[in-house]
Amino acid sequence: xxxxxxxxxxxxxxxxxxxxxxxxxxxxxxxxxxxxxxxxxxxxxxxxxxxxxxxxxxxxxxxxxxxxxxxxxxxxxxxxxxxxxxxxxxxxxxxxxxxxxxxxxxxxxxxxxxxxxxxxxxxxxxxxxxxxxxxxxxxxxxxxxxxxxxxxxxxxxxxxxxxxxxxxxxxxxxxxxxxxxxxxxxxxxxxxxxxxxxxxxxxxxxxxxxxxxxxxxxxxxxxxxxxxxxxxxxxxxxxxxxxxxxxxxxxxxxxxxxxxxxxxxxxxxxxxxxxxxxxxxxxxxxxxxxxxxxxxxxxxxxxxxxxxxxxxxxxxxxxxxxxxxxxxxxxxxxxxxxx
Numbered sequence: 235x236x237x238x239x240x241x242x243x244x245x246x247x248x249x250x251x252x253x254x255x256x257x258x259x260x261x262x263x264x265x266x267x268x269x270x271x272x273x274x275x276x277x278x279x280x281x282x283x284x285x286x287x288x289x290x291x292x293x294x295x296x297x298x299x300x301x302x303x304x305x306x307x308x309x310x311x312x313x314x315x316x317x318x319x320x321x322x323x324x325x326x327x328x329x330x331x332x333x334x335x336x337x338x339x340x341x342x343x344x345x346x347x348x349x350x351x352x353x354x355x356x357x358x359x360x361x362x363x364x365x366x367x368x369x370x371x372x373x374x375x376x377x378x379x380x381x382x383x384x385x386x387x388x389x390x391x392x393x394x395x396x397x398x399x400x401x402x403x404x405x406x407x408x409x410x411x412x413x414x415x416x417x418x419x420x421x422x423x424x425x426x427x428x429x430x431x432x433x434x435x436x437x438x439x440x441x442x443x444x445x446x447x448x449x450x451x452x453x454x455x456x457x458x459x460x461x462x463x464x465x466x467x468x469x470x471x472x473x474x475x476x477x478x479x480x481x482x483x484x485x486x487x488x489x490x491x492x493x494x495x496x497x498x499x500x501x502x503x504x505x506x507x508x509x510x511x512x513x514x515x516x517x518x519x520x521x522x523x524x525x526x527x528x529x530x531x532x533x534x535x536x537x538x539x540x541x542x543x544x545x546x547x548x549x550x551x552x553x554x555x556x557x558x559x560x561x562x563x564x565x566x567x568x569x570x571x572x573x
Contacts, residue, residue, distance in 0.1 A: 264439045268432040268541075271403040272362065273298035274442070275410025276334060277306050280449040281360070282334040283533075285311040285322035291430040292336040292364035318347040324359045324446045330453055330475035332414045334360035339368050346388040349423050353393030355485040356471065356510065357464065358417035358424065361385075365429040373519065377430035379540055385425045389493045394420065394513045396520070399427040401543025407442045410550045415450040416520060420513050421473055432541035456481025461492040465505060469512030 244250045266274075286296045300310040300340055309331075315320035319335050327334030334493065342363050352359045363385060367378040385397050396416055400406040410426055417424040444474075455472035460481025464471045474483050484494030489506060491497045529546060538546055 255361060260438050264434060266439055267434055267436045268406055268428060269294040271300055271406035272410045272426060272428060275407040278447060279411040279414030280332050281308060281334055281414060282331040283326035285307045285313045285319040286336045287313050287316045287319050289338045289341040291366060291433040292362060294433060295336045295362055314469060316344040317567060320345040324348060324352050324357050327359055328357045336362040338364050338366050339384060340371050342384060350391060351390035351487050352423045353389055354487050356421040358421050360413050360417050360424050362426045364433050365427060374490050379429055385427060393421045393516055396517060397425040398429060399540040401540055403437060404438045411447060417453045420517055427540060429541050455479040462489060462494045465509055468516055468541045469509045530565050
């Protein structure tokens with residue numbers, strides 16, 4: 235307040251000349267940060283439950299969802315720890331509520347067993363990882379991209395997962411929305427990788443394109459002889475939820491038969507592993523093609539992903555477009571190639 239008063243006095247005395255002009259070009263644009271872009275995408279994806287334990291830089295997303303929960307009928311739960319948080323989120327999806335959890339690297343390390351649970355019981359969950367330097371708690375308020383391998387190889391055994399690493403706000407919104415549809419459809423964990431820089435950086439952003447944005451419904455009404463893990467050609471079993479239909483929805487974190495009952499039968503084990511892995515063929519069809527910045531006639535490639543998109547693009551512009559860049563978008567890795 236005192237600074238404002240001094241500044242006003244200096245302006246009134248004519249010692250400082252300040253001239254501010256409105257720019258009509260940005261009149262309809264949004265001013266937001268990466269966290270809000272992701273959060274709006276989660277809301278557009280019909281997220282209905284979020285459980286998390288605070289951890290920088292994922293806490294701002296938790297605050298955003300919690301502060302908007304009343305307007306969008308979302309339940310937010312601050313869990314007692316990371317293990318409880320992800321299990322709550324998996325439980326939310328089991329009952330039919332699209333659910334997510336947010337954390338950072340060392341917090342996610344505690345969640346790896348539950349990632350395996352999601353893979354085994356084929357109950358989806360959306361996991362937001364706000365990356366920061368490690369090992370352990372590392373540098374809580376600095377940025378880094380050190381958790382890709384952690385997301386790729388988390389959880390024991392082999393099962394499909396989907397990983398998005400948005401590099402701009404359009405991607406952050408659309409991919410976060412898409413994460414819930416894909417989780418629901420493929421019944422797998424879906425990751426959204428951000429980092430301290432991307433979570434906190436502000437940009438003017440044109441209004442997001444909502445054309446064709448839909449909440450896809452994949453839950454089935456069960457019949458009396460419903461089999462939760464029915465063997466199918468594409469590996470995707472019909473997913474029912476408790477109380478919706480006549481069938482009993484049985485899930486088991488041990489290997490199980492088609493009805494969901496525990497088994498150690500070796501033939502059934504092989505069938506179930508193969509069934510889960512067959513989902514990968516359809517998941518690969520969801521792959522977003524690379525984005526090319528500049529022409530394709532390059533000699534040297536520099537690869538980056540995620541939040542490096544903006545800085546590399548800006549570097550190209552500052553270099554008078556004398557260098558070219560190739561950018562692999564969004565899923566699995568989000569990479570930029572610089573000539």
